[in-house]
Amino acid sequence: MPMPDSAAYAAMAAKSQPTAVADADAILTFDNVSIRLGKGAHPLTLIEGISLRIKAGECAALVGESGSGKSLTSLAAMRLLPDNMQITGRVLLRGRDGVPHDLLTLSKREMTKIRGMEIGMIFQEPMTSLNPLLSVGDQIAEMFMVHRGESRQQAMDHAEQMLQRVGIPEARTRLSAMPHEMSGGMRQRVMIAIAIACDPSIVIADEPTTALDVTIQAQILDTLRALQGQDRGMLFVSHDLGVIAEVADTIHVMYAGQVVESGTVDDILLHSRHPYSRGLVESVPRIDRPQPRGTDLYSIPGRVPEVARMPKGCRFHPRCSFALKGLCDSDVPVLETLDDGGQIRCHRWREIASGHVDGRQEGVPA
Amino acid sequence: MNLVEIRNLHKQFVQKSGLFGKRSRVNAVNDVTLDVVQGEVLALVGESGSGKSTIGRLVARLDDPTSGRILHRGVDVAALRGRDLLQFRRRTQMIFQDPFSSLNPHMRVRHMLAEPLRIHRLANSREEITSRIEYLMGAVGLAPALANRFPHEFSGGQRQRLSIARALAVEPEFIVADEAVSALDVSTQAQVVNLLSKLKREFQLTVLFISHNLAVVQNVADRVAVLYLGRLLELAPTEELFARPAHPYTRALLSAIPVPDPNARKQRLVLQGEIPSPMRPPSGCVFRTRCPFAVQACADTVPLLRNIGGNRSAACIRDDVIAASATPELDRMTS
Numbered sequence: 001m002p003m004p005d006s007a008a009y010a011a012m013a014a015k016s017q018p019t020a021v022a023d024a025d026a027i028l029t030f031d032n033v034s035i036r037l038g039k040g041a042h043p044l045t046l047i048e049g050i051s052l053r054i055k056a057g058e059c060a061a062l063v064g065e066s067g068s069g070k071s072l073t074s075l076a077a078m079r080l081l082p083d084n085m086q087i088t089g090r091v092l093l094r095g096r097d098g099v100p101h102d103l104l105t106l107s108k109r110e111m112t113k114i115r116g117m118e119i120g121m122i123f124q125e126p127m128t129s130l131n132p133l134l135s136v137g138d139q140i141a142e143m144f145m146v147h148r149g150e151s152r153q154q155a156m157d158h159a160e161q162m163l164q165r166v167g168i169p170e171a172r173t174r175l176s177a178m179p180h181e182m183s184g185g186m187r188q189r190v191m192i193a194i195a196i197a198c199d200p201s202i203v204i205a206d207e208p209t210t211a212l213d214v215t216i217q218a219q220i221l222d223t224l225r226a227l228q229g230q231d232r233g234m235l236f237v238s239h240d241l242g243v244i245a246e247v248a249d250t251i252h253v254m255y256a257g258q259v260v261e262s263g264t265v266d267d268i269l270l271h272s273r274h275p276y277s278r279g280l281v282e283s284v285p286r287i288d289r290p291q292p293r294g295t296d297l298y299s300i301p302g303r304v305p306e307v308a309r310m311p312k313g314c315r316f317h318p319r320c321s322f323a324l325k326g327l328c329d330s331d332v333p334v335l336e337t338l339d340d341g342g343q344i345r346c347h348r349w350r351e352i353a354s355g356h357v358d359g360r361q362e363g364v365p366a
Numbered sequence: 367m368n369l370v371e372i373r374n375l376h377k378q379f380v381q382k383s384g385l386f387g388k389r390s391r392v393n394a395v396n397d398v399t400l401d402v403v404q405g406e407v408l409a410l411v412g413e414s415g416s417g418k419s420t421i422g423r424l425v426a427r428l429d430d431p432t433s434g435r436i437l438h439r440g441v442d443v444a445a446l447r448g449r450d451l452l453q454f455r456r457r458t459q460m461i462f463q464d465p466f467s468s469l470n471p472h473m474r475v476r477h478m479l480a481e482p483l484r485i486h487r488l489a490n491s492r493e494e495i496t497s498r499i500e501y502l503m504g505a506v507g508l509a510p511a512l513a514n515r516f517p518h519e520f521s522g523g524q525r526q527r528l529s530i531a532r533a534l535a536v537e538p539e540f541i542v543a544d545e546a547v548s549a550l551d552v553s554t555q556a557q558v559v560n561l562l563s564k565l566k567r568e569f570q571l572t573v574l575f576i577s578h579n580l581a582v583v584q585n586v587a588d589r590v591a592v593l594y595l596g597r598l599l600e601l602a603p604t605e606e607l608f609a610r611p612a613h614p615y616t617r618a619l620l621s622a623i624p625v626p627d628p629n630a631r632k633q634r635l636v637l638q639g640e641i642p643s644p645m646r647p648p649s650g651c652v653f654r655t656r657c658p659f660a661v662q663a664c665a666d667t668v669p670l671l672r673n674i675g676g677n678r679s680a681a682c683i684r685d686d687v688i689a690a691s692a693t694p695e696l697d698r699m700t701s
Contacts, residue, residue, distance in 0.1 A: 065551035066522070183640050184414075213413035214578065215637045215656075218622040222636055239551065242624030246631060265628040281626060283556045285581035287608060288625045294563065297585055299556030303521050 026053040026094065027233040028077065028202045033089035035072055035081065037307075043086070044307050047072055047257045049335070050089075054202065054233040061236045061244040061265075063280070064254035067304045073254070074204050074237045078119060079103060079111045093118060094201065117147045120195030124207040126187035130179040136163075136190045137175030143197035162193040167223050185216035189223065196227055206237040221246050241284050245269055253277045256305055256315040259335060263342035273353040274346050275320045276300070314347065322348050322357060369540060369572045370402035370425060375434035377420050381645070392644045394420040396596035396652075397434075399671070402540075407566060407573040409587035409604070411580055411619075415644045416593035418576045422542045425574060426460050427451075438540075456486045459533035463545035465525030469517040475503075475528060476513040482536045502531040505568075507561060523554035527561065534565065541566075544576045559586060580623055584608050589677075592616050595644055595652040598671055602678040612691040613680045615653045651682070659687045 035047035047069045054060045062070040075081050077091050092100040095118065103111065115121070123129045131139055140162050141155035150158065156175060163171035166189040179187055188208060195203050208224070209217040225247055228234060238244050244251060244265070251268040253261045253276065261274035272278045279300040291297070302319040305311055311318050317328040327347050335345045351357045377395040382388075395417040402408050402425075410418040423429045425436055427443050436443045438454060446454050462468040470478060479499045483489040489498050500510040506527040517525055526546065533541060543562065547555045563586055566573055577583050583590060583604070590607045592600040592615065600613040611617045621635040639656045642648055648655045654664040663683060671681040674688050682688055 065553060185640060213641065214580075214622045215413060215618060216640070217624075218634060218636045221624070240624070241552075241626035245626045245628050246624045269626050269628055280553065283553045284626050285556070285559075285579075285585050286625050287581045287584055287620060287623055288627065288630060290584055290605075290608060293585060293588075293604060296560040296563070297556040299560060300553040301557075303523060303554060304551075 025055040026092070026100070027056055028054045028094075028235065029090075029092040029100065030073070030077070031090040031092060033073070033076060033087060033091060035069075035076055036086045036088075038084060039086075045257065046085070046307060047076070050259055051335075052252055052259065052262065054235060056201075056233055057228070057230045058249045059228060059234040059236055059247050060250045060252065061238060061248035062252050062254055063238060063241060063244055065239060065280075065304055067256070067307075068254040069257040070237045070239075070254050071206055074206050074235055077103065077204060077235065078115060078121060079106075079108075096201070113147070116143055116194075116200070117198050118200050118202070120198075120200040120203040122188070122191050122195045122203065122205040122208045124210050126184065126191045126211075127179060129191060130187060132179055135176050135178055136182070137177075140190065140193050140197055143194055147198045158197070159193075162197055163190075165196075165227065166190070166193045167219070168193075183216075184212055185220060188212060188220055192220075192223060192227065196232075199232075201231065202233045202235065204235045204237070207239070208236075209243060210238070210240065217243070241269065241281060253280065256310060257307070258315065258345060259343065260316065260345045261343065263340070267340070267342055273349045274344055275322050275352065276316045279319075314345075322352055324348065367404045368401040369404040369439065370574075371435075371437040371440075372398060372400040372402075372421070372425065373435045373437070374399055375421065375424065375436065376432045377417070377424060377429070378432040390645050393596050393647065394644065395424070395431075396647075397668075398593075398596075398598045400591055400598060400601065402572060402574060403589075404572050405570060406588040407575050407586050409575045409577060409583040409590045410593060411577060411583055411590060412593035413578060413619075413641055415595055415641055417596040418593050419544050420596075421593075422460070422544045422574060422576045426458050426542045427454065428460070452486070456482075456536045457538050458540045458542065459536065459538040461526075461529050461533050461541060461543045461546040463548050465517075465522060465529050465549070468529060469525060469532075471517055474514055474516055478517075478528070479503075479513065479532060479535050482532065486536050488536060498535070502535055505534060505565065506531045507557075521554075523550055523558060526550060526558050530558075530561065530565065534569065537569075538571070540572045540574070542574045542576070545578070546575075547582060548577065548579060555582070562586065580608075580620065592619065595642065595647050597652050597668075598681065599653065600678075600680045601671065602680075603676075606676070606678060610691050612674055612678060612688050613653075613682050614657050614659050614684075614687060616680075617691070618656075659684050 030050050030052045033050045034045060036043035036045050038044060050073055062073060064070045076087050087104055091103045093103055094100045137156055137159045140159035144150040144155035144158045160171045160175055163174055168174050168186060168189050209220050212220060236248055248265050250264055252259050253268060255276050261268060261272060261277045268277055269281055272281060282298040283300060285297055300319050305315060313329045313331055314333050317323040333345045333347050335343050337343050375395050375398045379392045379394055380389050381392055398421060410421060412418045424431050430444060476499055479502055480495050483495055483498060489495040499513050503510045503513055508524060508527055547558050550558060559582055575587055587604045589603050591598055594615050600616045611620050618635050618637045637656045642655055650665040650667055651669050654660040669681040669683045671679050673679050680688055
């Protein structure tokens with residue numbers, strides 16, 4: 001059984017007032033989180049007002065293109081942002097005491113205890129996340145020694161069990177392997193073993209399979225799914241909608257630092273209502289739905305705006321075929337919460353969902 | 367007509383391990399024979415260590431083969447010297463994956479595009495160069511005025527357009543595109559794929575399209591060559607390869623591609639095990655260690671690439687598996 005670190009809890013409880021959250025099931029909650037870069041009168045807003053909830057047993061995906069802010073959002077939850085960025089809002093993590101605590105109010109030291117213990121992390125490139133000078137056994141055992149105070153022998157036994165759980169054969173002999181002796185897929189399995197070693201309540205995975213070959217990716221996705229569990233939440237960051245369809249329950253689509261649409265996997269991938277989400281889904285070339293060769297792939301015109309030059313009104317309007325002059329290019333759309341629990345940020349989503357407008361005729365030129 | 371003929375191509379790299387370590391040899395490309403037909407887009411697909419990029423570099427003569435030959439219009443590329451080599455360099459152009467490292471950061475776009483024009487004497491006066499640059503920028507969908515900028519002032523997709531413009535500047539007939547759209551975001555990727563297809567038609571190019579992204583390959587390629595650990599395992603027209611993959615590896619590769627459809631969380635054929643190290647490839651068939659159909663004989667002989675009907679060939683000794691590739695029979699054999 002995992003042993004809660006009582007000192008860390010005492011510190012957390014003293015520091016952050018337990019907060020009443022509407023959804024008691026939520027393990028991790030982002031409450032109006034914004035990230036700004038630089039001090040002074042005009043900081044750049046990188047992330048604006050992200051709110052999302054991850055429940056036990058749920059895998060929530062953040063999807064977006066480069067510059068959408070999906071990785072920054074996940075780093076914010078781990079408090080791993082560089083010092084020149086400021087976070088506002090709240091990131092609430094339900095601790096083992098069942099009470100949500102605001103991670104943003106914790107000291108660095110308290111946060112270090114939370115990381116690994118309560119939040120497991122898996123990054124894209126295992127070679128840069130693993131210590132090249134330590135055997136993988138030592139690196140997994142460290143988790144048990146630091147967070148649970150186990151002896152080295154106990155910790156090594158646990159490390160061996162972890163290697164077995166993530167599907168590494170001959171676990172006993174592999175304990176002494178160095179990271180460089182392993183393949184990319186095996187290294188990522190080691191990362192997963194470290195991430196879930198202390199049985200954290202949430203795992204944050206930032207593009208965990210992007211650097212892997214496709215047959216190895218399939219194996220790792222299987223492993224991640226098998227280890228998801230009923231009590232754990234997962235925040236899965238990826239640009240690959242195919243990978244997301246494999247693992248996620250809910251999807252939050254990000255564009256230019258904002259969530260533009262949220263919903264279940266089916267909502268977003270099969271009947272999305274936001275023009276950007278639709279465009280993103282459409283742009284993915286698919287082997288299951290081949291289009292006649294030589295015909296153009298669908299693409300969203302233009303490109304993601306720069307942070308310093310965000311368009312007025314809706315940030316997507318210069319690329320949007322549904323954009324209306326005098327509305328989308330001037331009024332900022334709010335993120336509406338819908339009856340079905342989904343969220344959408346678009347002036348015209350109702351018309352678009354009902355099929356009453358044809359985007360190709362009325363667009364504002366970019 | 368074959369523009370390029372690759373015959374029994376081998377490329378071996380020598381790798382020294384450790385300070386006093388012994389040298390080990392890596393067979394990056396192992397006995398590959400393949401033709402590139404004039405006017406086609408031939409895709410080379412495979413995972414890490416498959417040798418697809420090495421073949422691309424050898425075909426563009428950025429590297430020399432250990433043995434075997436590459437014939438360009440019937441002439442051995444390795445034998446080219448002087449003016450002939452310069453001509454070859456003009457006719458064969460490469461586009462690389464990372465537009466951030468393949469463009470000279472100190473050169474304005476204008477100079478970057480003018481340099482090959484001067485070297486190959488394709489434009490003589492300043493006016494001619496200017497009009498040619500304007501034409502090229504237009505051809506890849508960039509405003510001509512942007513030619514005064516430096517590469518860092520462009521986004522990833524725009525930089526890849528610049529790489530394409532630079533390749534087109536010298537009026538090539540053959541383009542080797544090595545993961546040319548792999549570093550791009552999906553919405554931009556589609557733009558660049560469409561641009562490549564359009565230019566291929568307009569300039570009547572022959573393209574060797576190297577990619578690990580089979581969905582993109584399905585859209586752009588006429589034929590597909592599947593590589594694994596330096597060996598060519600299957601070669602087929604695109605539609606047929608995707609509709610009825612014959613080689614067990616091709617089947618597994620297609621099955622592993624995730625599609626953005628939650629209803630498609632299917633029982634996929636997940637390959638067991640790792641891609642073996644190219645330094646210690648398995649004996650016999652290189653794929654046998656992960657192949658669900660492997661039998662003892664697979665360890666004994668290297669399977670030859672052979673015709674399996676139509677324009678298709680595969681390197682697999684299991685006739686029954688190949689024959690069953692079009693039928694549901696195969697699924698029963700797997701389980």
